[in-house]
Amino acid sequence: MSALDSLPHGPEFRFVDELTDLDPGKSARGTYAIRGDEGFLAGHFPGRPLMPGVILVEAIAQLGGVAAQSDPELPAVEGLLLTGIRGAKILGAAVPGEVLEISATVEGRLGPMIQIAGEVTVGDRKLATAKVMLSGQ
Numbered sequence: 001m002s003a004l005d006s007l008p009h010g011p012e013f014r015f016v017d018e019l020t021d022l023d024p025g026k027s028a029r030g031t032y033a034i035r036g037d038e039g040f041l042a043g044h045f046p047g048r049p050l051m052p053g054v055i056l057v058e059a060i061a062q063l064g065g066v067a068a069q070s071d072p073e074l075p076a077v078e079g080l081l082l083t084g085i086r087g088a089k090i091l092g093a094a095v096p097g098e099v100l101e102i103s104a105t106v107e108g109r110l111g112p113m114i115q116i117a118g119e120v121t122v123g124d125r126k127l128a129t130a131k132v133m134l135s136g137q
Contacts, residue, residue: 003028006069006076007062012039015059016066016102025071027105030063036096053090056100056120056128058082064104064116065134077112077136084133092127100127112136 003022007014021029034041034051041049061082069076094100104118113135120128 003066003070004030006066008080009062014062015055015100016063019066020101022067022070024067025073025106026067027103028063028067028070029101029103030066032059032100032102034094034096034098034100041096049096051094051100051127053088053093053128056090056094057085057088057130057132059100059102059120060104060116060118060128060130061132061134063102064106064114064118064132067104068106068109068114068116068134071106074109077114077134080112080114080134080136082132083113083135086131086133088128088130090128092122092125094122094127098122107131 015032016030017032019030044052101121104116107115107117116132
């Protein structure tokens, strides 16, 4: 079983294809290849598809959840959801054929609340940064 299997999302809404590094409970790095056939790209923008900035932030949250839920010292948080976004910056855009490089670091935990800091890049281009809050039961 892969650490990515801890994601509650179906394959249609999973924005991490591969884990490239995992420090359980602390941080993770992963990638997502933009195929071009994703349904949301058809309307964002017709004839000139761009990966939506909100999905870049979602990729940070998903990877952060993988990092947090892999902590060997703590039980997995039930019903973990994205519940807050702070300081999100969309700095660039990605197009089909590019591979997103995502990083996420667990900055803090308080019971079932977990703060994650992350970024998304393509090569040396920084596309997004955000701090997200994940919460569960």
